Amino acid sequence: MHADVLVVGTGIAGLSYAVRLAETNSDIKICMISKRDLLESNTKYAQGGIAVVSNFFLDSYEDHVQDTMKASGNTSNKKVVDFVVREGPKCVKELMEWGAQFDTKGTKLHLGKEGGHSAKRIVHHKDQSGLQIQNALIAKARSFQNITFFENHSLVDLITDHHIPNTKQGGCYGAYVISKKDEEIVKITAQLTVLSTGGAGQVYAHTTNPTAATGDGLGAAYRAKVHVENLHFVQFHPTALFPKIGGNTFLISEAIRGAGAILRNFNGEAFMLKYDNRKDLAPRDIVSRAIHSEMKKGKQPHVYLDATHIDTKILEQEFPTILKSCQNAGIDITKDFIPVLPAAHYICGGIDVDQHGQSNLNGLYAIGECSHTGLHGANRLASNSLLEALVFASRAATHSAIRLSSELLPVSFFESIPNWSGTEDISNQKTIQIRELRTTLQHIMSTYVGIIKSGESLQKAEKELHKVYVATKELYQQNKLTPQLTTLRNLVSVAYLIIKQSQKYPTNNGVYFNEDYV
Ligand code: SIN
Numbered sequence: 001m002h003a004d005v006l007v008v009g010t011g012i013a014g015l016s017y018a019v020r021l022a023e024t025n026s027d028i029k030i031c032m033i034s035k036r037d038l039l040e041s042n043t044k045y046a047q048g049g050i051a052v053v054s055n056f057f058l059d060s061y062e063d064h065v066q067d068t069m070k071a072s073g074n075t076s077n078k079k080v081v082d083f084v085v086r087e088g089p090k091c092v093k094e095l096m097e098w099g100a101q102f103d104t105k106g107t108k109l110h111l112g113k114e115g116g117h118s119a120k121r122i123v124h125h126k127d128q129s130g131l132q133i134q135n136a137l138i139a140k141a142r143s144f145q146n147i148t149f150f151e152n153h154s155l156v157d158l159i160t161d162h163h164i165p166n167t168k169q170g171g172c173y174g175a176y177v178i179s180k181k182d183e184e185i186v187k188i189t190a191q192l193t194v195l196s197t198g199g200a201g202q203v204y205a206h207t208t209n210p211t212a213a214t215g216d217g218l219g220a221a222y223r224a225k226v227h228v229e230n231l232h233f234v235q236f237h238p239t240a241l242f243p244k245i246g247g248n249t250f251l252i253s254e255a256i257r258g259a260g261a262i263l264r265n266f267n268g269e270a271f272m273l274k275y276d277n278r279k280d281l282a283p284r285d286i287v288s289r290a291i292h293s294e295m296k297k298g299k300q301p302h303v304y305l306d307a308t309h310i311d312t313k314i315l316e317q318e319f320p321t322i323l324k325s326c327q328n329a330g331i332d333i334t335k336d337f338i339p340v341l342p343a344a345h346y347i348c349g350g351i352d353v354d355q356h357g358q359s360n361l362n363g364l365y366a367i368g369e370c371s372h373t374g375l376h377g378a379n380r381l382a383s384n385s386l387l388e389a390l391v392f393a394s395r396a397a398t399h400s401a402i403r404l405s406s407e408l409l410p411v412s413f414f415e416s417i418p419n420w421s422g423t424e425d426i427s428n429q430k431t432i433q434i435r436e437l438r439t440t441l442q443h444i445m446s447t448y449v450g451i452i453k454s455g456e457s458l459q460k461a462e463k464e465l466h467k468v469y470v471a472t473k474e475l476y477q478q479n480k481l482t483p484q485l486t487t488l489r490n491l492v493s494v495a496y497l498i499i500k501q502s503q504k505y506p507t508n509n510g511v512y513f514n515e516d517y518v
Contacts, residue, residue, distance in 0.1 A: 002414055003031035003148070004404055006174050006190035008155050008217060010034040011041035012130075012386055013368025014196030015137035016091075017393035017400075019098060022144040025401050031188055032141070033177055034151045035197075035212045042198040042213050042369065043386070044134045047253035047321065049102070049124030050390070051117065051383035052088040054109050059119040061085050071116040071283040071381040073510050077374030080355065084375050084384075084391045091390035092123060099136035101125060103318075112318075113258035114382035116283035120258075122383050127253050127319045133386070150188075152180035154483045155216045156420065158193065158224045158364065164417055172224065172364035173409070176420045180483050185420040191408055192363050192400050195221060195351060196393070199369040200494045204344035205439075205446040206244075208237050208251040217370040219490030221351045222497060226361045229372045230349025231494065232502040235380055235511045236451050237345035238263075238287040241329065241338065242302035249343045250325050252305060254382050257281055259314060261307040263291065264337060266298040270306075285379045285511045288342040292451045295341065304337035342451060346385060348376040348511065349501075357396030365400065367392045378510025422481050430475055434484045437475075438491060441468050445495055453502055454515045461499050468492060 005021065007014045010032055018030050034041075053059050064085045069076055096102065102123045103110040112122035125132035141147050156176040161167045174189035200215025201207030222228050239257070241250040257263075257280045262270045275290040276282035282290075291303050307315065312334045315323055319333075326333045351359050351366035353373055359366050368389040375388045448461035472492050475485055508517045 001031065001186060001188040002411075003029045003188065003190045005030045005192045005194060005400060006188050007032045007194045007196060008175060008177075009041070009196035009198055009368070009370070010038050010149075011043035011196060011198050011368060011389070012133055012137065013389035013393045014194065015134075015141050016095065016390055017194060017196065017367055017397045018147050019137060019140050019144070020394055020397035021400060022141070022146050025404075026146055028146060028401070028404060030147045031190065032147060032149050033153045033155065033175075033188070034149065035154050035216070037151050038138050038149060039134060040210065040212060041134060042209055043130045045208065045210060045251065046130030046386060047127040047251055048114055048255045048383045049112060049122040049129035050088075050092055050386040051114070051121055051381065052092050052123055052387055053085065053121055054089060054092075054123060055111065055121070059121050063118050064121065067116055067118050068375070068381045068384060072377030072379050075377030075509060077377070080374040083355070084388055087391045087394070088387045091394055094394075095133065095136070095390060098140040100133050101136070102129075102132075112255045113281070114254040115257065115278075115281045115287060116381050122255060122258070124255065126317070127255065127321045130386070150177070153177040153186070154180070154486055155197065155220050156185060156481065156486050158220050159187070159189065159417060160224045160361070162224075169362070171362040173414065173417060175220070178481060178483050178486060183480070183482055185422070185481065187417065187419050189414040189417055191404060192365065194396065194400075195364065195366040195370050196368045197370045199347055200491070201344045201346075203442065203445045203491055203495045203498065204450075205442040206240060206249050206341065206343040208240050208249055208343050208345045210248070214487045214491050215347075215370070215494035216487065216490045217366065218350060218497070219493035221359065221364070221366070222493050224361060226359050226364065227352040228350065228497060229352045230501070231347060231497045232505050233348035233376070233378050233511050234344055234498060235284065235346040235348055236288040236342040238284050238291055238342050239305055239340040240343035241326065242341045245325070245329055252322055252338060252340055253319070254284065256305070256307055256319055256322060259318065260310050261305050263287070264304045264306050265294045266300050266303070283379060284382060288451055289513060291340075291342055302339040302341040305340045306337050307333050308335055308337070346380055348378065348380050353392070355395065356399035357392045358399065365396045367396050378512060430479055431484060433471075434475065434488050437468050437471055438488055441465065441491055441495055444468070445498070449498060449502060452513050452515055458499055458503050462503070465492070465495055465499060469496065
């Protein structure tokens, strides 16, 4: 397979990049890889929406910039924050032209409020914003003849000089991917490669991310010696439903606190004022730590979210998914408190990129959650992630079109790239062992590298993870590669980076909290 551009990952970042590039350049061949089917991405699970300034009477770019800087403890890159906030409205308008529908009030967009925002500015579709966006983008992307989709294929490795004899050009030339169905490893070469592989919440036992969010792009980039930064800034969402449903942790959107829901401890006390005068709508690092502290004090596995005083009509109209999912778990949110606990939600760091989404490896872009643009710093402001994905996808697409019109590698070069060579002939009967190693890794990360860390806990994590690394390496060297094994390899890489970067971080800031520094 050869394409002009290979896009790995089909959430909001990858799809909007491809749509923008295909719309303006019908001659560019784009190949898209999706780990599951096209609908299954982190984007689908985003409930809240997109933070964007749209009501200029009650809000301003300056306020959105300031809120973003403040939530990050002034660690965000101000220049990046500025252009993302200012380019956001145009990107959201474009998204609507591509078919995404958002809730309205009269002739204006209905705006939600979330933690850390000084104004109502969350553009949303009930509590299913991500699903709405994902469906609209899939339909739009499918309408282009020059976009080809490979569903159920996972990233194995980026193709770099390392894979090609006598080559020292310092570039990325596509990727090896593995099919879920027959476990065949396919070589896809490309002039440009875009990683939009999303998050890595699955390194933790409790995460709001789906099972496919295993940091595949981060792992592959790290192995290709691409700069990966700030992985120690793991954001925990304060309110995930307790316990898990069918093995998955269900998110209770922050927007419901924006509509008035209140956190209560086991004694029924509304505790947030003790921690921050913005109470339940303080930035989520503060809320998550407050919940953690209340759970510890009360020796309880969760706290409660009380939405019983919110008008039932509002709950039905704005939060139908939460209402129904809780109902399925036996909780009537109009009458009962919702048991909640913090869960790993978002990695604020990622593959280091410039203002066009370019990494330090020539020909490799990264957009969306797997990237580190500088927007989030040490703590992402709620609903800034879909905004970042849209703005950087748009910038990367514009930049890619320019690059493709000038700097092209010859076809003969791509033909010289060898197929994947591995231990393909040996069968892999180790599925149970792979699953156990994944569970062990998640347990290590949740126990030692959670909301509150310490030098000792990080050391324990490093030691325990090393055993998982050794077992994974052995499996990798002695068995046929499977999607499960490549995923485990990526989880190990991401967990390792989170631990190592945590150990190097010298102070408490944003989502990073080490009790030794108190
Ligand atoms: C939420 O709906 O609470 C999640 C929004 C986000 O993570 O930005």
